[in-house]
Amino acid sequence: CLDIARDEPDKRQDMLQKFQDFQKKADLYYVYHTVYRHVVEPFTSVLPEGLFNMSRYLLHNIEEEACYGISKSATLFALAKQSKNLGAFKLARTAYEKLRLLRIPQQFQDTVDLGSLTIRSKPFHDADELLPMCYRCSTTNPLLNKTGNRCVNCKQPFVHSxxxxxxxxxxxxxxxxxxxxxxxxxxxxxxxxxxxxxxxxTESKMGNFQTLRLGEEPPEEEDSFTARLKSNNDSDEFAPVVVNKSTLQAMSRSEVYILKWSKPLRYQFFKSLLPDVPITYCFTCNKLFHTDDFEQQYLQRGHCPFCRSRSDD
Structure with missing residues (x-):
């Protein structure tokens, strides 16, 4: 699609729209593969937190528009099970209520009925450590968001590993x-x-004496990028952070991640607000990962977990 959009300007808009649509479907099928295997197979190597996050990601994307081959009942079943195990009882209650409105396979009916009854004895709130936080405006978001995978306050889309x-x-x-x-x-x-x-x-040495002088820490100057993050957006529409040349000059290169898409797409720029958290991205598919997770998956499979490309390709 990108090659056609680059070579044929009259078809550029349609090809870019198709590319975005195919890219979104690839993300959803990649996630659903793991969720579906968890539902139909007795064992899984994925952590409960991972299944919980994947189910939420899927549900946010298929609520408004269904995707062929992705079962909403399987997604809700996995979400209800993991939410209950992790302490997100409010979300589990919502998932069970949605499941009761759907036609589900007969082998899961008893499990859903039992879960719908037992969840009523649990508190009507979610564990605080499970609530996602927006790194742009520091707003704590609910686990189930009507606006999708974005902040309820500033509308900034979440970036997932x-x-x-x-x-x-x-x-x-x-x-x-x-x-x-x-x-x-x-x-x-x-x-x-x-x-x-x-x-x-400050430390000073004079002969056989050493002195240590404690003083007040000078206030840390706020950089221009942080100031732009705090700029208020009064409208209900999402307004991205716009930076100029002087703001770029004040940034550290090690804190900026650049996804270089092929023409006619523009590059994507991301600023890390926690530089101590190591992040890796694949040069082929431009997906972002926690470095530890990516290295573990690469050692197990020998390729990128998403696009299956190797570093020596």
């Missing part, structure tokens, strides 16, 4: 008009790495 589907501490930003992708990459590559600040103390 494509192994356990945890929310990554990344915020996507766009470039201001007139600034090309190549220029932005060049500016970031020329940026000076940030140095870690020393503690609020």
């Amino acid at each position: 494509f192994v356990n589907f945890e929310v990554l501490p990344l915020v996507e930003f766009v470039l201001e008009d007139g600034l090309t992708d190549e220029e932005a990459v060049h500016v970031l590559d020329m940026s000076i790495p940030k140095q870690k600040k020393k503690g609020p103390w």
Whole structure:
């Protein structure tokens, strides 16, 4: 699709729309493969938190528009089971209520009926540690969001790790008009790495004496990107973070992740708000992962867990 969109301008809009549609379906089928195997097979190697996050991701995407071959009942069944095990009792109650309105396979009917009864004895709230947080506005979001996989406050889409589907501490930003992708990459590559600040103390040595002087820590200056994150958006529509050249120069290259899509698509830029959290992305499919999860999957399978490409290809 991208090749046709690049070579034939008259078909560009249609091809880009098809590319986005195929990309979304590929993500959903990739997630549903794991969820479906959990439902029909007795054992799974995926952690309960991973199945919980995958089921939520699927449900948010198929609520408004169904996708061929993806069972909503299987998704809700996995979500209800894992929500109950992890302490998300409010979400489990909602999932069981939705299941009772659907036609489900006969072998799951008794399990759903029993779960619908036992969940009534549980508290009507979700565990706080399971609630996703928006890294742009620091808003704690509900587990089931009517707006989809985005923040209820600032509408910023969540960026997921494509192994356990945890929310990554990344915020996507766009470039201001007139600034090309190549220029932005060049500016970031020329940026000076940030140095870690020393503690609020000074040490001095005089002969056989050593002194340690403690003082007040100077207030940390707020960078321009953080200021743009805090800018209020009064409208109900999503407004991305727009950065200019001076803001890019103040960023550290190690904190910015660039997904280089083929033309005519633009690059995607993400700023890490927790630099100590290691993040990896695949150069072929441009999916983001927690580094530990990606390395574990790569060692087990020998390729990227999403596109199955190898590093030596």
